[in-house]
Amino acid sequence: MKKINKGLKKYLINTIWQFFEKFFALFVSFIVGLTVARYLGKEQYGILGYAQSLVGLFACIADFGINEILNRELVKKEKPIGHFLGTASVIKLIGGILALSGILATGYFLNLDTQTLLLVFILGTAYLFHTVFVLQFYFKSKILGKQLFWVSFFANIFSATLKFLFVFFELDLIYFGVALLSESIMMAALYYHYYYKLGENFSDWKYDSKIATLFLREGWPLILSTIMVTVFMRVDQIMIKHILGNASNGLYNATVKLSELWYTIPVVICNSIFPSMVKSKQVDISTYNLRIQSLFSFMFWIALVIIIVNYVFADLIFDVTYGEQYLSSAAIYRIHIFSSIFMFFVITSTRYLQIEKLTKQVFYRSVLGAISNILLNIVLIPKYGLSGAAYATLISYGIISYYPLDLFNKKLFGLFKMKIKAMNPFYAINFLKSIYSSKR
Numbered sequence: 001m002k003k004i005n006k007g008l009k010k011y012l013i014n015t016i017w018q019f020f021e022k023f024f025a026l027f028v029s030f031i032v033g034l035t036v037a038r039y040l041g042k043e044q045y046g047i048l049g050y051a052q053s054l055v056g057l058f059a060c061i062a063d064f065g066i067n068e069i070l071n072r073e074l075v076k077k078e079k080p081i082g083h084f085l086g087t088a089s090v091i092k093l094i095g096g097i098l099a100l101s102g103i104l105a106t107g108y109f110l111n112l113d114t115q116t117l118l119l120v121f122i123l124g125t126a127y128l129f130h131t132v133f134v135l136q137f138y139f140k141s142k143i144l145g146k147q148l149f150w151v152s153f154f155a156n157i158f159s160a161t162l163k164f165l166f167v168f169f170e171l172d173l174i175y176f177g178v179a180l181l182s183e184s185i186m187m188a189a190l191y192y193h194y195y196y197k198l199g200e201n202f203s204d205w206k207y208d209s210k211i212a213t214l215f216l217r218e219g220w221p222l223i224l225s226t227i228m229v230t231v232f233m234r235v236d237q238i239m240i241k242h243i244l245g246n247a248s249n250g251l252y253n254a255t256v257k258l259s260e261l262w263y264t265i266p267v268v269i270c271n272s273i274f275p276s277m278v279k280s281k282q283v284d285i286s287t288y289n290l291r292i293q294s295l296f297s298f299m300f301w302i303a304l305v306i307i308i309v310n311y312v313f314a315d316l317i318f319d320v321t322y323g324e325q326y327l328s329s330a331a332i333y334r335i336h337i338f339s340s341i342f343m344f345f346v347i348t349s350t351r352y353l354q355i356e357k358l359t360k361q362v363f364y365r366s367v368l369g370a371i372s373n374i375l376l377n378i379v380l381i382p383k384y385g386l387s388g389a390a391y392a393t394l395i396s397y398g399i400i401s402y403y404p405l406d407l408f409n410k411k412l413f414g415l416f417k418m419k420i421k422a423m424n425p426f427y428a429i430n431f432l433k434s435i436y437s438s439k440r
Helices: 002-055 061-065 067-076 083-108 114-133 137-139 144-167 172-195 209-243 244-285 283-311 314-320 329-336 339-355 359-383 386-401 404-408 412-423 426-440
Strands: none
Touching: 002 083, 002 114, 002 144, 002 172, 002 209, 002 244, 061 067, 061 144, 061 209, 061 426, 067 083, 067 137, 067 244, 067 339, 083 114, 083 137, 114 426, 137 144, 137 172, 137 244, 137 426, 144 172, 144 359, 172 314, 172 386, 209 359, 209 386, 244 283, 244 314, 244 329, 244 386, 283 314, 283 339, 283 412, 283 426, 314 329, 314 412, 329 339, 329 386, 339 359, 339 412, 359 386
């Protein structure tokens, strides 16, 4: 136990850096996003949101589902790190080219206007730089949250400065797509910089066919599941654009941007303690199980507080942030924010399944979520408008969070029970105690 607590000190410091990184990025993105939304107006902001959603559908192809597998293998250090990084970078370069090609083909198929097609091309070009983003997992495996913070800090400042300048000079929508692309380019350059600064070089990077086989063998369920996840998180905005128009999509985009801000909390927590979870399972299985249960409980209570506060103050939040033209989004937000509790569980469950090497289960959940979301949107959007889209999201998230088939699977019944027991606040207190004890 002392060994685990000693390790947690390191992870605690790393968690603090990652929280700084994520919340600084969110703060800058949110402030700049509000400025851009107010400047562009509902119609143009709706087009930007549509383009981002369409491009986002191809993120799974660009990443090839290997991110968490790469993270896990770098933590385990069973082969030379350069072989993992070199292989991953080649796979991601191929994925970026395929993703950009798919984006353009889809744009032509949907008969998008010239402005929107150019916008999705600019945004999609960012995937070509994901070949360098493998370095973020190197920094994570080394518990180097400080370097990740500075990469995010400088990239966000650069992109934010461009957006403010474009607003000041009253430039067209396309320029804001360029600003988003510039953020990816700057991040790639900074990853290179800090990698070299640590005394590392790329001469050790090698393509290893055995590692590639490992990535693709374990990654294909994650590729497919990521496709499904992306579909059920983005398809509503694409359908709203084609059914209700750009202005309605602008209102819904504002709702989603604000609601999804909160999803960063479980992502940061899980990312930071993921290496600790992997190692604790190897050291003491009972400690591992208690920590997973405590994590689920902590997620439940954090999400519940977020829901209550945002539900009560939704009108004030939209009035102060987006302004009067987006005020009608508050009613939609009150529905959408309830999805937080389910998404917190989904993110935590996914990490648990990855540790247990049950990635196919992630895929099955994602398929069910995507199908249910598409069908619900088809039925609810024409009848209830934007509120229908919000309800579709809430129901589909609930379905994949409390996955019904877990009840009939011996390997996963324990996971279902943990989510039920998560409502017990004593487990959440235990999670906080474990963090506190790691400081001592």
